[in-house]
Amino acid sequence: MSRFILSNVWKLYAIRFFYYLIPAYVIERLFWEERGMTIQLVVYTEIIFAVTVVLLEVPSGILADKWGRKKMIVLAGLLGCLEFFILVFATEFWHFAVVVFLAAIGMSASSGAGNALLYDTLLIGGKEHEFEKYLGRLNTLDIAAIMIAALSGSLLAGRFGFEFNYWLSFIAMLVSFCFSLLLIEPSLSTKVEDEAPLTLKDYGMAFVRLFAQSKGVVPVLMSGMVIGAAMNFIDEFWQLYLDRVGVPVLYFGLFSAAIYVLRLPGNLLAYSLKNRFSYRGLLLFVSVMTALGFSYLSYFQDYSGLVAMGLVCLFSGLIEPLTTGYLHHRIPSNVRATLGSAQSFGENAVMLVVGLGFGYFSTKWDVFGGYGFIAFVCGLFVVYFILMAKQVDE
Secondary structure (H helix, E strand, C coil), X not given: CCHHHHXXXXXXXXXXXXXXXXXXXXXXXXXXXHCCCCHHHHHHHHHHHHHHHHHHHHHHHHXXXXXXXXXXXXXXXXXXXXXXXXXXXXXXXXXXXXXXXHHHHHHHHHHHHHHHHHHHHHXXXXXXXXXXXXXXXXXXXXHHHHHHHHHHHXXXXXXXXXXXXXXXXXXHHHHHHHHHHCCCCCCCCCCCCCCCCCCHHHHHHHXXXXXXXXXXXXXXXXXXXXXXXXXXXXXXXXXXXXXXCCCCHHHHHHHHHHHHHCCHHHHHHHHHHHHHCCHXXXXXXXXXXXXXXXXXXXXXXXXXXXXXXXXXXXXHCCHHHHHHHHHHCCCCHHXXXXXXXXXXXXXXXXXXXXXXXXXHHHHHHHHHHHHHHHHHHHHHHHHXXXXXXXXXXX
16 A cells, blocks of 8 residues: 555544544533533534535535545644643533534534545555555444543542543644644546536536436345344433343443443454455345334333343444445545535434434333334345345446
8 A cells, every 4th residue: 555545544543533532421410400401402413514515515525525635634623623622621502502503513524525535545546445454444443432422431530520621622623633634635537437527416416417327325225224223222321221121220321331342343354345245245245134123112121121231232333334434435535525414414304303203102101112213124124135235236
């Protein structure tokens, strides 16, 4: 591998590792409560975040393709630094509202740009067929950073106070920002046939051409959206499930680390497995196991559900490298960030819609009812995927 490719890849690794090395998230709700934020006000900030991300995902991808992926990654790092600096001194609702607004802009700015820059970096060296391998490693570093932050954050907060974690998070984000300044924008002038500036209509036509030329993109991306949305409800509500089945709080930290560790094999092995098995076979397997896992969580309301939750996390690790790789192998460089952002937009949109059903059934039958609804949605998707599987080319 050339020195340029290796250098750019490692800079991306460092950017993402420090971006997720955020111990502040462990005590986020407690810190906000200490500063006068009620649960209702926190919900308002969550709404601001979700709406902003959905509105900006695709426009930020277009900007990344037109102005450069590095600029958007740098912007995300800068906004992240500003976010945590403001939080240290935040005392009013509008302070927190500004923070989540900036966080949403930063997430939107980096969601499509990062993967696009990674793919084009590999493309220059003829290594684009290994994209899933490098993306899996990138996700593994994300998980490692989250685990380190989770395990150390509570200890540091207990010893030095809540504010200390926010200063550490600011420093980690500052390091990520500094690495982003060192990135080199890949030049693909010899690989892109049409270098003329694209209009908004051109970006829209890129979607149409993609779906017309590769009909398998829709079911593959849908698998990422549905399973990604489903996993969000494990990440957000596993504490409630453990509480309902009688797991002592003492073991919550250990379980939190475990559900992230279990995602590592899938991310690391996705590249190898796709060379041994078909995309459609792997995605169908993960979809079926996800539907069965959530069904078990809903019906068997005891300790054995923890095993089912663990298996769902284990298999879900395959999804992002497979679906993102499938998309990037089939799109041109000049719209890569835009279409990558559209993938993220779809997942967030599905998550918002499914969240309405999850909330309704959780109100009636607690978290078990919510997981039953997720199982139903995943089951419907399995039927859809089986009907559309022939369109997924290899």
